[in-house]
Amino acid sequence: MLNYIARRIGIGLLMLIALSVLVFMLLRLAPGDAIDAYINPAAPLSMDELAALRARLGLDQPLPVQYFGWLRAAISGDFGFSTQRAGVSVLPLVLERIGPTVLLMGTGMLIAIVLGIAAGIISAVRRNSVTDVALSVTSSIGISSPAFLTALLGLYFFSVQLRWAPSGGMLTPGAPFSIADLLSHLILPAFLLSIGHAALIMRYMRSSLLEVLNQDYVRTARAKGVREFWVIIKHATRNALLPVVTLIGSTIGIAVGGAIFLESVFNWPGMGLLLVNAVNTRDYPVIMCATLIVGACVIAVNLLTDITYAAVDPRIQVA
Amino acid sequence: MHIRTITRALAIGGLLLGATALTTPAFAQDVKTITGGFDVGPGGFPKNFNPLAATGGFTWLNTYFEPLVIYNAELNAIEGDLATDYTVSDDMLTYTFNLAEETWHDGEAFTSADVKFTLDLIRDAASGSVFTGRLGKIANVETPDDRTVVVTLSEADGGLLSVLAQVMILPEHALASIAPESIATSTWWSTTPIGTGPFKFTKYVTDQYVELAADEDYRRGAPKVDRLINRYFENPAAAVAALRAGEIQFTYVEPEDAATFAGNDGFTVIEGDSYVVNYIGFNQKVDLWKDVRVRQAFMYAIDRAAIVESLYGGAAKLANCGYVAPHLVPEGLNDYAYDPEKAKALLDEAGWADINGDKPITWLTYYGSPQATNVMAAVQAMLAQVGVNVVPRVVDVPTYNGTVYQENNPDWNEFSLIYAGLQNGPNPAGINVGLNKSQLPPAGANIMRIEFDDLSAAFDAAIGETDASQVDARWQDVCKVMNEELPWATMWVANRYGVASANLVDFVWTPAPAGGPYAAHPELWDIK
Numbered sequence: 122m123l124n125y126i127a128r129r130i131g132i133g134l135l136m137l138i139a140l141s142v143l144v145f146m147l148l149r150l151a152p153g154d155a156i157d158a159y160i161n162p163a164a165p166l167s168m169d170e171l172a173a174l175r176a177r178l179g180l181d182q183p184l185p186v187q188y189f190g191w192l193r194a195a196i197s198g199d200f201g202f203s204t205q206r207a208g209v210s211v212l213p214l215v216l217e218r219i220g221p222t223v224l225l226m227g228t229g230m231l232i233a234i235v236l237g238i239a240a241g242i243i244s245a246v247r248r249n250s251v252t253d254v255a256l257s258v259t260s261s262i263g264i265s266s267p268a269f270l271t272a273l274l275g276l277y278f279f280s281v282q283l284r285w286a287p288s289g290g291m292l293t294p295g296a297p298f299s300i301a302d303l304l305s306h307l308i309l310p311a312f313l314l315s316i317g318h319a320a321l322i323m324r325y326m327r328s329s330l331l332e333v334l335n336q337d338y339v340r341t342a343r344a345k346g347v348r349e350f351w352v353i354i355k356h357a358t359r360n361a362l363l364p365v366v367t368l369i370g371s372t373i374g375i376a377v378g379g380a381i382f383l384e385s386v387f388n389w390p391g392m393g394l395l396l397v398n399a400v401n402t403r404d405y406p407v408i409m410c411a412t413l414i415v416g417a418c419v420i421a422v423n424l425l426t427d428i429t430y431a432a433v434d435p436r437i438q439v440a
Numbered sequence: 441m442h443i444r445t446i447t448r449a450l451a452i453g454g455l456l457l458g459a460t461a462l463t464t465p466a467f468a469q470d471v472k473t474i475t476g477g478f479d480v481g482p483g484g485f486p487k488n489f490n491p492l493a494a495t496g497g498f499t500w501l502n503t504y505f506e507p508l509v510i511y512n513a514e515l516n517a518i519e520g521d522l523a524t525d526y527t528v529s530d531d532m533l534t535y536t537f538n539l540a541e542e543t544w545h546d547g548e549a550f551t552s553a554d555v556k557f558t559l560d561l562i563r564d565a566a567s568g569s570v571f572t573g574r575l576g577k578i579a580n581v582e583t584p585d586d587r588t589v590v591v592t593l594s595e596a597d598g599g600l601l602s603v604l605a606q607v608m609i610l611p612e613h614a615l616a617s618i619a620p621e622s623i624a625t626s627t628w629w630s631t632t633p634i635g636t637g638p639f640k641f642t643k644y645v646t647d648q649y650v651e652l653a654a655d656e657d658y659r660r661g662a663p664k665v666d667r668l669i670n671r672y673f674e675n676p677a678a679a680v681a682a683l684r685a686g687e688i689q690f691t692y693v694e695p696e697d698a699a700t701f702a703g704n705d706g707f708t709v710i711e712g713d714s715y716v717v718n719y720i721g722f723n724q725k726v727d728l729w730k731d732v733r734v735r736q737a738f739m740y741a742i743d744r745a746a747i748v749e750s751l752y753g754g755a756a757k758l759a760n761c762g763y764v765a766p767h768l769v770p771e772g773l774n775d776y777a778y779d780p781e782k783a784k785a786l787l788d789e790a791g792w793a794d795i796n797g798d799k800p801i802t803w804l805t806y807y808g809s810p811q812a813t814n815v816m817a818a819v820q821a822m823l824a825q826v827g828v829n830v831v832p833r834v835v836d837v838p839t840y841n842g843t844v845y846q847e848n849n850p851d852w853n854e855f856s857l858i859y860a861g862l863q864n865g866p867n868p869a870g871i872n873v874g875l876n877k878s879q880l881p882p883a884g885a886n887i888m889r890i891e892f893d894d895l896s897a898a899f900d901a902a903i904g905e906t907d908a909s910q911v912d913a914r915w916q917d918v919c920k921v922m923n924e925e926l927p928w929a930t931m932w933v934a935n936r937y938g939v940a941s942a943n944l945v946d947f948v949w950t951p952a953p954a955g956g957p958y959a960a961h962p963e964l965w966d967i968k
Contacts (some may be wrong), residue, residue, distance in 0.1 A: 123605060151839070152843055153838025153839045157838040157840075158837060158838040158843040160495055160841050160845075161480065161954065162862075164495055164496070164863045164953065164954055165717050166573075166873065167573060167873075167879070167884045168847060168883075170570065170573055174883065207490050207624060207625050207626065207627070207629055207630065208626050208627035209627070209646075218471075276681055280685050281681050281685050284686070288678070288685045288687060289687075290648060290671070291676055292645075293653055293667050294475060294645070294651065294671055295649075295667060331799060351687040374870070377629065384676050388648075390647055390648055397674070398647070400536075400673070401836065401838075402836050
């Protein structure tokens with residue numbers, strides 16, 4: 122097991138270096154740089170002035186010099202300064218955004234898992250009932266609703282019309298910190314983020330549980346007189362969870378994508394908003410650092426999923 | 441039974457979670473606070489705290505920093521700010537400023553040494569200031585006493601006061617220890633800046649908001665509200681949502697959003713001149729546009745009046761040269777009224793069929809709003825009717841700038857035509873940078889590579905005019921040449937909008953280019 126983990130970590134590091142080369146090259150291939158983003162077209166600067174600004178950021182150096190300079194500094198933990206924010210180091214800037222993103226994603230996924238699994242169990246146990254049909258239709262709508270639609274509709278109805286939740290941000294500007302304030306800002310984007318995932322988890326849970334409920338050992342458990350609740354929870358659900366755990370692991374990456382969009386809509390100060398903003402302003406150091414951290418997280422989560430998979434089902438061995 | 445129990449537990453959990461959302465964050469509202477999206481829209485420059493590097497955002501910067509002189513709120517005259525008054529010598533080479541009695545936010549006295557420090561810092565290219573070139577004609581800055589500054593120019597510059605209106609005066613005692621080459625990357629700007637304005641910087645929550653507190657010792661009287669908060673938004677639509685939700689009291693809005701606030705008693709719609717002329721630029725490095733008849737054909741082919749009426753709701757002024765201010769526009773200009781037959785005739789005379797025919801021509805723009813998309817579609821259709829096939833290409837600002845500012849072997853056809861805007865006021869000299877041949881890259885930003893001798897001479901005469909009574913006449917000359925030679929197909933100057941809560945009192949905002957600054961007097965702003 123330890124060898125397997127070490128090998129996966131080694132492969133992960135190589136993937137991160139490859140990712141950094143790829144992102145660096147793609148950024149430089151895209152037209153416009155940090156200085157081009159800086160110019161207001163209605164009040165332009167001269168090329169001489171722009172050249173001086175570029176020289177200050179080292180953007181006038183050849184690409185290999187720029188990349189290896191960045192890599193050398195990055196290995197020592199120095200990811201440079203944000204080109205958009207004077208004097209702000211990139212690494213602390215990116216790291217402080219992980220917490221809000223994890224909070225949003227984690228809460229969203231938690232809501233999705235709870236709702237999805239519960240609805241999946243109910244749907245499977247009550248299959249072909251009105252409840253089952255209603256839940257299946259709801260999940261179909263949830264799966265087929267694009268994130269941009271649910272986010273904007275949710276913002277419009279719950280924030281603008283009903284004023285049940287703030288329209289954006291993580292805390293009320295100028296207000297002292299409070300958990301209630303944080304939760305009031307969190308609940309809407311987290312719920313909207315969870316919709317699609319909850320629907321997907323529900324569908325998987327339902328079909329997986331239906332399959333398990335027809336297995337011999339479930340029939341045996343019932344024949345032994347085990348109460349139906351425990352048959353479902355202890356015998357059937359645990360086994361039915363296997364494909365759902367895989368699904369949850371593989372949807373973390375998709376959740377990152379969803380979080381990026383939701384963070385933009387709700388001005389949530391997470392990695393997504395930071396990245397979108399950095400791309401819009403060609404803030405290369407922030408894009409590189411954030412991409413690597415997101416990449417590292419995805420690699421780590423996939424590894425953890427594999428390990429969890431093995432832990433949940435002792436029959437599975439890693440080598 | 442147990443399934444029902446689980447369902448019930450989940451429902452209760454959900455309700456509890458939902459109830460949390462309904463809980464309005466309870467915090468003491470014992471301080472009067474105005475929260476706004478002051479950096480939303482084209483005049484804003486969110487997350488920039490360094491006024492030396494600012495190409496926008498002056499509405500907000502001016503709440504805690506101040507310039508020597510400033511435009512009035514109508515943007516038609518320059519008045520004193522940190523300078524109580526000023527005089528200009530007859531040859532327009534010497535400017536004398538008398539300074540107000542004021543203290544910095546840390547209690548130190550503001551003196552002429554601070555003004556000299558700021559101007560000298562800007563003139564040092566190492567500071568990375570965007571004003572270095574624009575203040576290039578300053579030969580010397582002298583401080584005869586603590587309250588007097590004398591600025592001497594090497595040659596007359598009719599735009600000097602306009603530039604100085606954007607130069608925020610900085611504290612020498614706080615910044616002198618920072619080397620000029622480090623000033624642009626100093627964290628001082630976003631952590632402990634001090635100015636002389638009515639509000640003091642207190643807090644910046646990275647990428648979220650900036651908070652200021654009232655300066656009770658402000659020379660014009662203590663501000664009426666205790667705090668000002670500037671919230672950052674990713675786009676105007678998000679700010680509008682926050683405004684409607686009652687979370688902020690002011691923001692810039694897009695024209696289509698402004699219309700939705702009309703007749704709503706809870707809000708005040710503020711409308712004003714954008715001071716940005718929209719134009720179709722002809723790249724003079726591309727042979728298609730050498731013949732003035734082709735450029736004239738564009739003007740006649742486009743029904744500008746219909747576009748202004750239908751797509752701008754009448755909220756734009758037709759531009760027959762680079763600006764529309766009545767005192768700068770002479771009588772007798774060609775108004776290029778819509779006449780597609782004349783456009784076709786001009787194209788035929790110019791031999792358009794041989795020059796290009798119906799081959800597609802890329803029409804580059806950075807304008808991505810729905811309104812701009814509709815405008816470009818309308819223009820595309822109108823030009824197609826006279827046999828000109830333009831294909832709009834909408835890109836983001838960095839891509840646009842990266843394309844038009846290419847230094848090495850640019851592909852001119854990538855921006856054969858552009859749809860863009862250029863600041864034309866309050867000082868009309870703003871358009872010189874895009875039209876004068878002295879501004880050809882790399883020296884300037886004449887990105888369409890226009891080299892019209894008559895036009896350049898007219899600009900030089902207007903900018904160098906030392907007789908104040910003749911300045912308007914010189915700018916009328918520029919307008920006349922533009923109207924005849926059509927370096928651009930000038931379209932219109934549109935209005936821009938802000939929306940303020942009806943709870944705000946004595947709130948002043950105008951959609952000034954780059955956010956001004958202008959005499960908004962934030963110390964008088966109040967909230968009911």
